[in-house]
Amino acid sequence: MYGISSSVSFVKGYRKSFLINFKNLDIFHINNSEAGELIKLIKQRFFKEEEISSDLISFLKEYRMIYKINSKITQQFPPKKIEYNSKHLIEYLVLEHKDDLTVQKALKICSFFKIPHLVIVTNNDLTKKVNSFLINNSYPESVSIVSDNVKIYAQENKFRILYIKKDTKPFVHIDSMELNSSLFLESQFSHNYFNKKIFIDENGNIKNSPNSDISFGNIYSYHITKVIKKAIFNPNFKKYWKVKKDICAICKDCEFRYMCVDDRIPYQKNKHEWFHKTACNYDPYTATWKELNN
Incomplete structure (x- = not known):
């Protein structure tokens, strides 16, 4: 057997x-x-x-x-029980860099709330500032610096600092599909783009999605830890966290649903289903990518 x-x-x-x-x-x-x-x-x-x-x-x-x-x-040998657990209240903080103050505050937020991953979108070289903070702090465990400035993203990765070229393609495209066991597992329980993430835009607004108009506070606030705590315990901040692809129209019929990171905001259709207002670049009903048909 x-x-x-x-x-x-x-x-x-x-x-x-x-x-x-x-x-x-x-x-x-x-x-x-x-x-x-x-x-x-x-x-x-x-x-x-x-x-x-x-x-x-x-x-x-x-x-x-x-x-x-x-x-x-x-x-x-009973069936394997599938579970997704994270010891962190927030897994990622994504910052659109504006000035040194926002960087310093973002680093302190990660340290205070034990957020393991900080992503900074910038065209400035922040290596010295970031490294000087990491030397004396355990969190964030890693900092990804995302840039379209070749002088920045072409640098060699350093201990706990990664340099990434900013992707100019649509968020979901054929090359963005990733076979990753952690992502695959998380996607069966949560929305892998919004789950346990904080987004801070260039004006310092604290958001649950970079594409949302709703702000849950501002990073320039004096009592920033209180502002962040209030935001992440607000049920509306976590609104999209559990909107997994299995309960989204069209996505639930897609074979890529556990390896696709999708930044489109989902909207609630009824108690059991959500939908997107814009079409994805992949059509599961024809099994074709738009980019390959153009």
Whole structure:
């Protein structure tokens, strides 16, 4: 008897699906018309060799997606329980840099609230200022400096400081899809773009989305820790955190839904479903990308 490896996941879309083996980082984009036998196996979890086609079992063996198991002990292997937990109240603070004061305050906010990741969008070299703070503080654990200035993003990464070229493409595009086990897990429980993030715009406004007009305070406030605390405990600030793709119209039918980071604001259609006012660059009903059709 054989069992399906716990590292194997299957994400069904309307027209196509993904078969993923996280252990080897193998991913296969397959037509649903060819996936019937595979879907049955994954639901069944354990099977005899004679129950499936020779081609499929050869494929699963080649990519180490199955293992041999004694049929008498299969009950000792219950289905894997999927959970997403984070010890941090906020995971990311994203800052649009305006001046040195906002940078200093953002660093202090990360330290006070133990926010592990700070992202600064800037065309200024902030390396010395950031590094001098990190030397004496455990948080943020990492600072990503995002820029379209080649003199900045071309620098070599330093300890806890990363330099990233600003992406000018639409937020969701074919090259933005990422096979990442942490992202894949988070996406099954939360909206992976808005969840546990604070956005601070160039005017210092504290937001739950960079595209929102609603401000929950300002970074230039004197009692900034009180302002941040009030914001993150406001239910409206967390409004989008649990709007996972599985409850969004169209997205719920997309095979990319657990690896797609989408910055579009979702709107509530009814108690059980949300929607977007703008179309995505990928259409799960035709399995095509707009950019490849232009």
